[in-house]
Amino acid sequence: MTHELKQLFETVHTWQKQGKKAVFVSVVALDGTSYRRPGVRMVVGEDGETVGAISGGCVENEIIRQAQSVLKKGKAKVMSYDGRLRIGCEGIIHILIEPVSLSSELLADFEKQLNARQTFEMETWFVNEVGEFDGMGSVLRMNGKQYSLSPDLQPSKNDELECFSQTFKPLFxxxxxxxxxxxxxxxxxxxxxxxxxxxxxxxxxxxxxxxxxxxxxxxxxxxxxxxxxxxxxxxxxxxxxxxxxxxxxxxxxxxxxxxxxxxxxxxxxxxxxxxxxxxxxxxxxxxxxxxxxxxxxxxxxxxxxxxxxxxxxxxxxxxxxxxxxxxxxxxxxxxxxx
Incomplete structure (x- = not known):
């Protein structure tokens, strides 16, 4: 998982230097079984370019379509995909699509964390319901510091928010x-x-x-x-x-x-x-x-x-x-x- 996150951050950084907006996509919950488990992520650029994947390729087109409203409004949303009806899998995946803009401080500390071969955590806050809700988004925790993947992410008092927490080990x-x-x-x-x-x-x-x-x-x-x-x-x-x-x-x-x-x-x-x-x-x-x-x-x-x-x-x-x-x-x- 760590090498995938590294690739996504490098991609977003490149896109930012090109003036290209992007969204960060995370599987945050699963009912039943699926191709991959919660914690898998990808990024989508404003031109529809994608890096990473959260399935075998069957969900990505819908994600690109849903990402357009997030890019336009700058507000995170949750979508779900029922594999039982569409692709023959046995589960429903819940996906958070959020605006992403990585600060230079986050990128620098992330690089230091990888070089030091230390673990770190990411918390992704979401509402387990399809739609747009305040306070949703991902936070990276490294060496006692906290970085939001979007500078506009503000803590919310929404009691419906759930947290998917993931620990990342050093690169293998x-x-x-x-x-x-x-x-x-x-x-x-x-x-x-x-x-x-x-x-x-x-x-x-x-x-x-x-x-x-x-x-x-x-x-x-x-x-x-x-x-x-x-x-x-x-x-x-x-x-x-x-x-x-x-x-x-x-x-x-x-x-x-x-x-x-x-x-x-x-x-x-x-x-x-x-x-x-x-x-x-x-x-x-x-x-x-x-x-x-x-x-x-x-x-x-x-x-x-x-x-x-x-x-x-x-x-x-x-x-x-x-x-x-x-x-x-x-x-x-x-x-x-x-």
């Missing part, structure tokens, strides 16, 4: 240790998920960041500098150097990090050889650290090509982070999103 990151072709594929696929990708390579690789289209940076730290990287519980690590010795050295350097996921490319026998060598060099290394290593990295989907292996690895990372065991959705009796 992926550290890829290795600079071969499969690292290129993994980098590109992770970028599509909105993850920030860093490639960690040895100086002798002689490659630049341009070789990895999905990566935001390529770094070549010494093994002794690995523990200085900002690897936290919103960071996944995948070792795919294709070098036995490098994997051993990187794992020893990573022994104290608190990553959300650590994956090791290769077979079961290779994994055992790598871990045994790590234990030979570091006999006091934490067993808990070794047990959290996912090797071979990925889930069993019959992947063969580098692109397919990337899908397998990313699926496992998502499952670990979301605490979900892979299962076919047709075999899952509970909610898809549960």
């Amino acid at each position: 990151r992926l550290f890829i240790f290795g600079a071969e072709h499969d690292a290129v594929q993994l980098s590109q696929a992770a970028k599509l998920l909105g993850w920030e990708v860093t490639v960690v390579a040895s100086p002798d690789e002689e490659k630049s960041c341009d070789y990895f289209p999905g990566a935001s940076e390529l770094i070549t730290p010494a093994f002794a500098e690995i523990d200085q990287l900002k690897i936290d519980n919103q960071t996944a690590v995948v070792l795919m150097t294709h070098s036995f010795n490098k994997d051993v050295q990187y794992l020893m350097a990573l022994k104290d990090v608190q990553a959300a996921y650590i994956g090791l490319l290769g077979s079961f026998s290779r994994r055992e050889r790598v871990l045994n060598m790590v234990l030979d060099y570091k006999p006091d290394i934490s067993i808990d650290f070794l047990e959290q290593i996912h090797g071979p990295a990925g889930i069993s989907i019959g992947a063969e090509s580098a692109a397919e292996i990337s899908v397998s690895i990313l699926a496992e990372i998502l499952g670990v982070v979301r605490q979900q065991e892979p299962v076919r959705l047709r075999d899952k009796l509970s909610s898809i999103h549960g």
